[in-house]
Every structure is written in structure tokens, then in C-alpha cells.
Amino acid sequence: MAMRKVYSEIKGMKVKEVPNYVKPMLSMDYVKKAFQRGLDNYNSKYIQTDSIEPLYHVCFGGMIFSYLVALPNERRHLAHKEHGNH
Known part of the structure; x- marks a missing residue:
């Protein structure tokens, strides 16, 4: 807005x-x-x-934050698997 x-x-x-x-x-x-x-x-x-919504904001925000923190490691892992070196 x-x-x-x-x-x-x-x-x-x-x-x-x-x-x-x-x-x-x-x-x-x-x-x-x-x-x-x-x-x-x-x-x-x-x-x-x-309201209960602040609890939802904390839970979903925590999930998104943890996903973003783990994303670089997951991308490296997938790139490593892609080249056939598991």
C-alpha cells in the first residue's frame, strides 16, 4: 500500500x-x-x-529462514550429485 x-x-x-x-x-x-x-x-x-497470527508469523518465518540458511549447502550437494560424484 x-x-x-x-x-x-x-x-x-x-x-x-x-x-x-x-x-x-x-x-x-x-x-x-x-x-x-x-x-x-x-x-x-x-x-x-x-490474535494467534504472531505465532504463525514466527513459525513460518523460522521455516523460511532455516530453508534459506540451508539452501547453499543443498545446492552444492545437488551440483555434486549432478556430476556423478556421489
Whole structure:
């Protein structure tokens, strides 16, 4: 949704105006505030409502993370098998 908002705002601008619009968004202070806003929204949407979804987020996030960590090793293993050296 945020990208859609940014796109709709940039769409009406001239090319010379875009850097002045984007530059403040790249500052460390803006990123910190945006991250804090996201945490506050997550807290109000899931934590304060006693939802079970944060548990799902942790479980699926852990599965995805472990898959990504093991992926290079699996690719090396498959490449090794592909060459007939099992």
C-alpha cells in the first residue's frame, strides 16, 4: 500500500522534482520512524487483539529462514550429485 501511495504521488511530478521528494525518505531518521510506525501498527493489529497470527508469523518465518540458511549447502550437494560424484 505504501508503494502505491508513493507511486501515485510521484506519477504527477516532473523528473526534476522527484529527487527532492525521495531524498528525505532515505534519511536514517525517516527510516527509524517508519520502522517504529510499522511496529506500532503490528502491535495494535495483532498483539493487542490477542490474535494467534504472531505465532504463525514466527513459525513460518523460522521455516523460511532455516530453508534459506540451508539452501547453499543443498545446492552444492545437488551440483555434486549432478556430476556423478556421489
